[in-house]
Amino acid sequence: MKRKQYLLSLLTAVVALSMALTGCYSDEVNDLQKSIDDLKASQSAQAELIDALETVRDLKEAGVKVWDVRSTGEGQPVAVADLTDGRLLAVTNGGLTLFSESEGGKVVIDGNETALDWKNPLNLEICPKGVWVVNGKGADVTAPKFVKGAKPYAIKANGNEYALTLSNGGVHMLGKNIGLLYLAEGSMGKDNGELEFFSYDPEKDKYDYNDAFRKKSYGETPNAMIEYGSKIYVAISGVQGKNNGAIRVLDRAGRLIEEVKLSSDNGSLMPRALVAHEGMVYVSAYLDPVKADFSYVAKLDTMEYKPKYAKITGAHSEGLAISGSELFICQSGQGKDNKIAVVDLGTFTEKEVITVGYNPVHIVSDGKGTLYFTTMDVYGADWSITTPSNLYKLDAASRKVVKTYDVRTGTLALHNGVLYVTTITNWNDGSSQIKTVNLADDTVSDFATRLPKYMFASRIAAFDDARQELYITQSMGSRIFRFSYDGKSVDKLRAKQQNGASIILIR
Secondary structure, three states: OOHHHHHHHHHHHHHHHHOOOOOOHHHHHHHHHHHHHHHHHOOOOOHHHHHHHHHHHHHHHOOOOEEEEEOOOOOOOEEEEEOOOOOEEEEEOOEEEEEEEOOOOEEEEOOEEEEEEOOOOOOEEEOOOOEEEEOOEEEEEEOOOOOOOOOOEEEEEEOOEEEEEEOOOOEEEEEOOOEEEEEEOOOOOOOOOEEEEEEEEOOOOEEEEOHHHOEOOOOOOEEEEEEEOOEEEEEEOOOOOOOOOEEEEEOOOOOEEEEEOOEEOOEEEEEEEEEEEOOEEEEEEEEEOOOOOEEEEEEEEOOOOOEEEEEEEOOOEEEEEEEOOEEEEEEOHHHOOOEEEEEEOOOOEEEEEEEOOOOEEEEEEOOOOEEEEEEOOEEOOOOOEEEOOEEEEEEOOOOEEEEEOOOOOOEEEEEOOEEEEEEEEEOOOOEEEEEEEEOOOOEEEEOOOOOOOOOOEEEEEEEEOOOOEEEEEEOOOOEEEEEEOOOOEEEEEEOOOOOEEEEEEEO
């Protein structure tokens, strides 16, 4: 094949692959990798084309969703990708266009604010006259002009950004779609929870705070966040009596897909904890206002988000875990209850109630028939501790507590056969304790020989097996601590809002 014809074929492959919307996900990635390998094997391969293909592959592997492809009267296709920094990247045969949302909720096109309102999802077209049409309304902004036979763009990695050079010479810098999402509860009663993002630079092994992504006023007490499939689920408890709790379903760019209100027995529910299993997301929830000795667990299907409810014995549902075909939910009563409810997943009804120590809050499953749960400190009228916290092992089949560890507890996490238990031992100076339990032999050890002063360690929020690291959030502060699995400090990040609830690593 002649060089000119070969390059034209390669360009066609780049555009076609970048516009891919349907078909098997794994097949798309495999096809991209094959094209990259073919290019590298060719003497006439062009670095820019390789970079472009690799970037499209990386975006797909990172879960970036191309959600709209259209052809207009002039035959200009539009592919739109969500970027983690909150912007949209529209790719046409004439180049690239950046769409973002202004502080006032208007559509901004390549840095120029329009009079159009931002509304998700943003449906983009190009009218026959070459003008952008956003959600059916003309934006009075001309799209990049189609140039027959010209390469529309080149993409090159540059540290923690991509440099995108258009055919007209314009250059845009875009943050890579890797990093971490940080969910903060904020201050009690202030309605100031936040969702924040840190971009990761693999060359420096550093995270940089991305203020463009910051979502302020993210609700009162957003206290849980999990990733399941291609979506992210956030539980926002709200304030008792205000009916402002909700489950938010997000894409991997943090964009709202759906907000689900939970209610039952003529009362709203306050979501607390989340766990996912076989196409369902399960949510523990308080009854709002609390007016009886029962609460709820809800389940959402991951397609239509229609909630179903199971009423369970005990007040104030907290942590939940799945073992076999059963769901175990801690009922804390905010220190006044001592139950773990068991719900059959098939019938989605309560089948049993286990009596345990007072104030059970966190629970995890090893997937082999054993659960581990914590009770939190119980306080008297003078705020002295009447019953200290502890860690327990529960056999799912017999419903019996088979071991008490005599370990002070705050939060609980399980990863690769190791339990991590955090607690703040002194609220005056933030002294913290982190213990590990090796499930193979039940040995209890200190996670690290030395922890930072004023740490206020809240919870082990994320694990990174690729770098053998974990991330610890902070109460009474906004720091995120990076530690290696062997207990050595790696780095500290500074978020904007305090009381970190959850972290999700975006890769």
